[in-house]
Amino acid sequence: MATSSARVDLDGNTIKPFTICMIGAGGFIGSHLCEKLMSETPHTVLAVDVYNDKIKHLLEPDSLPWAGRIQFHRLNIKNDSRLEGLIKCSDLTVNLAAICTPADYNTRPLDTIYSNFIDALPVVKYCSENNKRLIHFSTCEVYGKTIGSYLPKDSPLRQDPAYYILKEDTSPCIFGSIEKQRWSYACAKQLIERLIYAEGAENGLEFTIVRPFNWIGPRMDFIPGIDGPSEGVPRVLACFSNNLLRREPLKLVDGGESQRTFVYIKDAIEAVLLMIENPGRANGHIFNVGNPNNEVTVRQLAEMMTKVNFLYSLVYAKVSGEDSIESPTIDVSSKEFYGEGYDDSDKRIPDMTIINKQLGWDPKTSLWDLLESTLTYQHRTYAEAVKQSIAKAVAN
């Protein structure tokens, strides 16, 4: 419930209610950001998206305490003249819209480049021309691969943080060759970052760029065949959740040796709210938002999710030990799983200096705890539907 007492920012200034045009509000991050803004702040959200399934619970019924502070506008920013008006009547625009599932990058490279660069151009233009603040969501993927990944496998320098820590104002962007079309996304994100930065430098656009490092939690992507296409390939959390729910082996692409750091969506949303409510500290900055303490290989993630899932099934699904099989893992080639042109980031550890200094933010939730709450959500949301779909498949 938004309190009536005045909220103050990090410098003690009263935060006045304002209007936010949130593009992509119907997605994973957008839905959590809308929840946070409605339940803890007096701000108004113009939620722009082509879908609203993940925010329906915030839009109805009219008796909700924040009714009137969130409006849904169903529009595709590729071709809708209403976009400029929505940006003009807002104080701040947050742009989350993107194709951001790796399975699309090398199979739909044109759509990926258009979505992450071309379609963002009018958003930047309207903000700059109308002197409106912009918070733009980029990705940790703009760093690509680490410098250390080019060292000999047994080089001791690979253990030197200078060769793998990713820092906003010093790290290079290192992508694979052009035929590795996986990098279509990261390159489009890099170019829109550079355009936004140039709009700031040349035309005074007040911008903040966010580089999320694998934010995970409830409502991320979809479960294939349940609330997304059966042949769809979501990001790894949903892929592994789907395998566990269907008691299938978890597929480890190229042996699951890539490393990632995962941050709980609720921790990350705290960082975004600090950026929204502290323009003086956020404008002009690029921020890594991740959890360097939650690093695992993909194989370790699969093993951890299997363990959490096993414990869940013992405690909640009322199955005895022998019933709930531990899903094994199997190695698959990236060519088989994603197709031609796939490539990968080897390691993603965010340097936290700038976000600590500017916003005093640190992530709190351990990987085990965030997996526990997320897998509980996945079971509660999908287990019954998956059981039905398996039964139907068997019957047919």
Ligand SMILES: NC(=O)c1ccc[n+]([C@@H]2O[C@H](COP(=O)([O-])OP(=O)(O)OC[C@H]3O[C@@H](n4cnc5c(N)ncnc54)[C@H](O)[C@@H]3O)[C@@H](O)[C@H]2O)c1
């Ligand atoms: N989740 C993460 O860990 C992560 C990591 C790095 C970067 N990001 C970035 O954060 C942003 C949000 O990511 P997410 O995980 O919430 O993804 P998501 O796919 O759940 O949400 C994106 C939303 O944008 C909407 N959208 C896309 N194109 C649109 C268009 N033309 N018009 C209107 N709406 C459109 C989609 O319908 C979707 O609801 C993206 O820019 C993504 O690149 C996310």
Ligand SMILES: O=c1ccn([C@@H]2O[C@H](COP(=O)(O)OP(=O)(O)O[C@H]3OC[C@@H](O)[C@H](O)[C@H]3O)[C@@H](O)[C@H]2O)c(=O)[nH]1
């Ligand atoms: O079933 C699977 C799915 C994925 N993976 C692997 O798991 C790792 C993570 O894959 P994800 O699909 O979650 O996506 P990535 O972490 O590579 O990039 C993502 O994170 C950053 C954001 O920009 C985007 O949301 C997306 O690009 C990759 O190494 C992938 O090959 C598997 O081994 N098995």
